[in-house]
Amino acid sequence: MSINILNSQRNDIKDDESLKQLGFIELAKKKVAALEKELGRKPTACVVTFGCQMNARDSEKLLATLKLAGYEEVETEDADFVIYNTCTVRDNADQRVYGRLGQCSNHKKNNPHMKIAICGCLMQEPGAVEKIQKSYRFVDLIFGTHNIYKFAELLNSCLDSDRMIIDIWKETDRIVEDLPVLRKYAFKSGVNIMFGCDNYCTYCIVPYVRGRERSRSPKDIVREIEKLAADGVKEVMLLGQNVNSYGFDFKDGDSDKISFAKLLEMVCEVEGIERVRFMTPHPKDFSDDVIDVIAGNPKIARHIHLPLQAGNNEVLRRMNRKYTKEQFIDLALKIRERIPDVAITTDIIVGFPGEGEAEVDDTIDVIKKVQFDNAFTFIYSKRAGTPAAKFEDQVPEEEVKKNFDKLLKVVQDTARDQASKHQGKVETVLVESVNEQDESLLTGRMSNNTLVHFKGEKDLIGEMVRVSLDECHGFYYMGSRV
């Protein structure tokens, strides 16, 4: 990664806590330099990320701290400092972390200087920390989601100590601005606009591990995006668990209290920003003013990810989703009418307690009516500590599998039909990379998030180019520059 670390200069920084952490990075630098001398080579660091885009953004901050401290980034887990940024939304994500940790202990046996850290959502579950204390005693540092901003401080303590350091906070109302961040891409970046979630869907662990909703000040968000634009970023993705409840937590009369629609407008006005995405909105809060702003502003991506989760009203009620099947369909069709070129994608859970074939047929009915451009389908994963885990009518695995396969077929057929609609059009594509399979091709993304591969030179990476969509191959296009 050849791009600069944003916010690593003291004069960029307005938040005292961030300045304090920069001081800890200076201290860590001395310790990493001493290690370099002892090893006779530059110490290496590897950040392993599980889960969602919020975690990916957090990992960019962890990596920036490690690089500023003097580590060289590597992709392999035999590094001198390995950190796992964990997810706990699904049970298999937990199991994967424990599997990787087990393998990592072998590397540590060969490298006495190695440090292993683990952070993120899974660490906010008390059972998980106990398990690591008991069965993975070789771990050096454990921290959670609420104090990730003090990673530089924790890194110092970890480099000083041979004992396991555990620092988990139950909650926080703090948002620390201006932490250093190393972006994965030079031309696009995620931007957190809020943290936490107040919705308490009954299957979801997020509100327990990420805390209550906290919105960033619009001034801080715009300031960050202006810096990103000055640094060459063309596309931003506004991130939050529930972006369209942005600002609900500000007090009435507070000058920061603006709506998500207004924030979208402000972000579009930042010079240099050519495309604005957001992830994830909640259908219950998707108001008409947001639809109007998207419809009237071509900079806002023609892609809305609108999680349905289920299409049966009783299942939706028991999930605590706070909308009905009919309300969801009305909203999606209204969006399609007002923004005709929009792609609507969704998340669907199959196998929620009490969901039999008839209930899944309701979900299939929604898929057919809304014609989703794509859907991420998941088998319900029982998460200890959530209300749904205690529901008695858990569905047998075989029945879930049968319903899942039936639903998946409809999702795939619908998505294929939707994708082929663009054949022959000319679209603006943000070029992201050289194609992994064929180096003569570039890969870019349309405003509606569809991937396009076309012939071109790699100096076009990061540019917006016009591409004709020649051949639809299911979920992507082969195109040519015009």
Ligand code: SF4
């Ligand atoms: S909206 Fe529901 S599913 Fe999404 S993070 Fe919040 S509780 Fe979880």
